[in-house]
Amino acid sequence: MTDLQKTDFDYIVIGGGSAGAAVAARLSEDPTVEVALVEAGADDRGVDEVLQLDRWMELLESGYDWDYPIEPQENGNSFMRHSRAKVMGGCSSHNSCIAFWAPREDIDEWETRFGAEGWNSEMAFRLYKQLESNEDAGPDAPHHGADGPVKLMNVPPSDPCGVALLDACEQAGIPRTKFNTGQTVINGANFFQINRRPDGTRSSSSVSYIHPILERKNFTLLTGLRARELKFNDANHCTGVDVVDGQFARTHTLNARTEVILSAGAIDSPKLLMLSGIGPKEHLAEHGIEVRADSPGVGSNLQDHPEGVIQWEAKQPMTETSTQWWEIGIFTPTEDGLDRPDLMFHYGSVPFDMHTLRQGFPTTENGFCLTPNVTHARSRGTVRLRSRDFRDKPMVDPRYFTDPHDMRVMVYGIKKAREIISQPAMAEWAGRELYPGPDVQTDEEITEYITKTHNTVYHPAGSVRMGAYDDGMSPLDPQLRVKGVTGLRVADASVMPELTTVNPNITTMMIGERCAELVREARAASGADTAAAGAGV
Template structure:
């Protein structure tokens, strides 16, 4: 087994799998992909999309508890996947192109090459999409398809949205939906197999001789010669011995918005005072590492169903609703997921009633203004980091979510839902005022599991990455995952994270030609 390659990619997740696959298309380029978790090959628990909720808090989940929240739900935990394919092997596979306005704002921040004109072609390249329009890709590795309208409660909900003035609107049309609802598109195959980054990018090339995938290989730190990244130390799958793998050209970190800042800090790149607190030698004082964590916080409102809910589904969360809580926005500030399940994981402990035959709407804040942090607990790579999302520390976020609970009630009060909506289970009909709703939200909210922007690109000195995903202050080290986003996109970000992997592979080929 060789331990020297042209590129070492750490993290076989949504972006990392794309990077490794694209780089190894050149038979003269050798790539080593390190993944801390097991392989997903042949594992029905992972591959069958409709099982995804059972993966939460399972052995496939890093299951990061969050720090106590002053304004939010301290019981909440962040699910991060510990398996080949990363969170694309662990999530509900809701597939969105980011709004052009998000990407153009990235470019306006000085990030040349990240506007919609540059990123939309990457979406087209990566997808095989059944949606209408010449803008869609028809031959990419990731299968994206529209959810079939088989859930009768969901059909009624879309009719109720229209009665409330929220029209049924095509998603992923190339035009941003600021006020509309529809069945989602999902990255999944017709047989129910998730089209994760692993299934899409890695499974077809597992026998590629110049690509070596090492699973159960937990990265300890990046190694350096001076300020040049030379490779990675990792814990072998025997869980005893440390091994090293070296990169002749570059190292790419794709371990996600929680573990990438952690790995950088363990490697001496981060806020200097914080690193010295744990006796870590400071290679680069980079105060922006782990300092701007963003997320989509999510509330929930649920009703007992008068009729039997579906007993089978593509992934149980099949409809999205977008709208605005104030005039003049070019992007929605409020989104809902419709679930054909009760989703009571944070309400039962607070004493709210529940039902196994229920449905829910989950309002989330698409452009939350509360920023959190990722910090080390110790210098031991095995210790989980301290994740503090600082939910609802900006009043905008609670205002938007409170409006979401009120709008959800208006939708479900429409005539189309009369045959479906029974008693409101939580928060319950007695919770009416904004203060009462806010109190309920702060005790029971969840997350859409979209942490991002914790190692952001930017032209400012305190931003850890430049526009080519290079870590500032060192050479031969890049980041390709959701942590690199300058801010979290308005929609579910997984397809954009794959596109970041596509973009990174292009940059590596260009810069190492």
């Protein structure tokens, strides 16, 4: 932990993850303001298992993982856990660094359907260009040659099983395509783009935004400090945060002269808001927490990408090297007339038996898998407090497959995976189907298998959504300001009104970029107002 020699700042960012690191770095570009970035986890510098992208699977359920269990599921796998990163960079230091621009339709919907004024694809695509460097996208891409901090690259086609899989996709009517060109891919497949540097270092938000600015005199990084409660004055203005030193269990108060930005993620941001008296009043009352702002949408609208798995033994030895072991994406619609795909697959060149082995399915040391996931699941869950003790893990209830749409897409996905792998191009690779196996064929049998064994792509979102100013179920306005108080914004995946079709990490960084712009605009407006008042205007 950085020594607490200073406790007063202009801006305090709580959470050094995908969005928080971007917010703090951009705000500290102004040398006239003092910015603190507060992270509960460890510094990532010098930690090879975090920095080296091909080691990401070691981080699941490790000391760098908050490892949140989920509540018992009526239609889903109650053994499932939500991995949330406990380290600088947040989930961008913990994930497989699959890098996607969201489809235009996703971001435009935030504005047109949910009332988040100003959040549209024109704004988002401008900020995608700003945050990344992506010469591999090709000369026709709208962001070719940009010089942002996050480095993107194409996964090289060096996995022969993966190349055969793409051939099989073409034989099944799913063509090879390019990702991140600015065009929405409804039906297509290819090796991913990933945010990784040439030496194998992940281009996480910490590596990209924070490592280069650690010597800035107006920037302070505080790790190992866990937020306990947001602080407010009598006018309900957020004045800072109480944090607990993880090493000595001492409480300190950090003071914000201007604003606090909460970037703790889709599980911990609603938790901290509720601990601070902002949330559904009935739920807060259950835990004896005084209501500061009755906000029923805090902790509601929780969304995710639920994921199934179908695994084969490989007839040939699988690759022993990889950028991150999950290198190909496949998109395809399950019905006609969609403007975005409702089904996505990740291809893994490694076994994935996290939830199948306990159910008695066979496994292998040499195999490959496809993991169908529902891009726009309609089931909605909640994040709730387990108690008023900040140390207790929250109650995370995704309510998987409570909307029948989601299981319909997943069942289709298992069948589509079999269709792809049955193509001639995979004949030299595809051995025995291990799970669900040839005995699981009917919709009912596949449904039972999915219910018992499904996982998640670890994409919780939407639990503190932004929306129209008069939308009582949107805790945030389109400026990311928390309704009912002042001096407090939220910037992370929790603000998404609807989860993106694709892996959302780059979009979460984009949210951080936009939040920094909104804060700077507010500061500039405040300065103009002060100057006008001083001039007697």
